[in-house]
Amino acid sequence: MNPRPNDEPSLLGMCLVTGADGFIGSHLVELLVARGCRVRALAQYNSFNHWGWLESLTCLPQVEVVSGDIRDPHFCHRMMEGVDVVFHLAALIAIPYSYVAPDSYVETNVRGTLNVCQAARAVGVRRLVHTSTSEVYGTARYVPIDEAHPLQPQSPYSASKVGADAIALSFHSSFGLPVTVARPFNTYGPRQSARAVIPTVISQVAAGCRVLKLGDLRPTRDFNYVEDTCRGLLALAQCDAAVGEVVNIGSNYEISIGDTVRLILELMGAEVEVQQEDERLRPPQSEVFRLWCDNRKIERLTGFRPRVDLREGLQRTIAWFTDPVNLQRYKPHQYNV
Template sequence: MRLVVTGGAGFIGSHFVRAAVRDEHPAFAGAEIVVLDAFTYAGREENLAEVRGSYRLRVERGDIRDPGRVAEVLAGADLVVHFAAETHVDRSITGAADFVTTNVVGTQMLLQAALDGGVGRFVHVSTDEVYGSIDSGSWPEEHPLEPNSPYSAAKAGSDLLARSYHRTHGLDVVVTRCSNNYGPYQFPEKLIPLFVTNLLDGKKVPLYGDGLNVRDWLHVDDHCHGIALAAAKGRAGEIYNIGGGTELANRDLTARLLEAVGVGDDMIERVPDRKGHDRRYSVDWSKIRDELGYEPRHSFEDGLAETVAWYRDNRAWWEPSKNGLGA
């Protein structure tokens, strides 16, 4: 089997690749793994260092918006798992163009290359943010898409394109939609690594608004496990929500992070709320549980402690990134 992973040097993609190279996903045992990554600010060679010497791994530099490069890399692929995307909401608010061209146009380029090249299955990795905001209950996969940020709107567009290539052309497409990921190797612009690294440096953490925005937290390894199940056993044309089962208001998560680092509430800096800030996300992930046997394997308490410890022990990984952000 030849498995192509787009965005395989990014946070979630590199976790998936490392696990696949180590045969932690049985369906891909012995597979040839090809990473296609543009190596922008969040995709880094260091994220693949642990498995870079494997004879089964090939890393290709390229932009998913380049149809020639995409066709070249996807030639002979049996399975594509598509992570590559612009993902940070704040960046999409200040500049949406890259989000549209990468997330929408880039996905279309990949889908067309997969169709033209006879790829057996295309797994499109998406986000719960495409559903919008929900006051109570949880979204099933059939819920209408109501994205509220340029990022989530671009991801919703890519989801619809993926669906269209299945319905129109018969391409075997599976879509996954995850809740908020956390874990090692996450770029320090997202909440948990930003707050942890700020606190480790003795800096305050910027908490938006009243801090009552609620998110469901999913360990990146559990997310990758769910994606592997969807890739191996999911039904063509279907969508699978992947959740973590731990809903927390941002202020409660912040309190846990302060405790983990050993500092007090005086390290919180209240800042004006983000534009269009969705109040609550919550996915119903009973479908992937009942059909494919998915269950989160990391407790949030243990996963968060391990994540904080990783950032404490790996300053050499994140300090250059923080400097690049001007943080």
């Protein structure tokens, strides 16, 4: 099978994006609309009728927004009606909060994924792209990390995602549901939560903090600009050979948190003191110390390659966060669990 060119217009039909109100989900909605897809976007229900980051999209008039919760199986069935392709991103993702409320991660990430798979099977969707995370690999036993690497859940969050991935793959094996498990490494960019290290650094510096409060600077990560992650998800949705497969999305570039911080400070022209804050540290056995993506499989299947290198991606991210309108959405002086 010849890989589909990355820039070929999408012919996916009606797409449902769960978690569309979040960081990656809102960017994916933008990409799908730009590629000519009809998009139904799930925002988690709240009494304020607020649609998260969807509210900031200029393409919002072209999007059908529904509010609800994937923990309700009957709601999942209703929202799936008429859908051709599902991009399942809805999840609880903050690792520190998973130490505080692990039950909620099982309910949303495992049970919620079961509900999504049941509904997708019932209505006969053409493709379900389930979004995993590199955290399921734990600290690398070898690098770069390919899809055969053992799974090592080192936090309740990663354990819940291992469970969610297994549910999705079991529906392919048991019922023929056309599932692909997409496993992005560390995505960053505009709109990301301040719980992540890159927004934490940029927002603190942009707010004028003279002391930068961070966690452990030793771990390494494979950072990916959000537009590349979304392009990877779209490429997998259009690849028949990816059905039933787990596929990494990453850059094949490893950098330590400390070096990432130094690069951000260089790009921002900032001189600040960096302090380790104990409340930002994971429990010792829970920290994932090394992540480095082997991205050969996605390139072989789809022809996908990331386009935005770390320096350019950080420049774009800094430009977004330092806009006062965007910065005021964050609380740089407060640790965001």
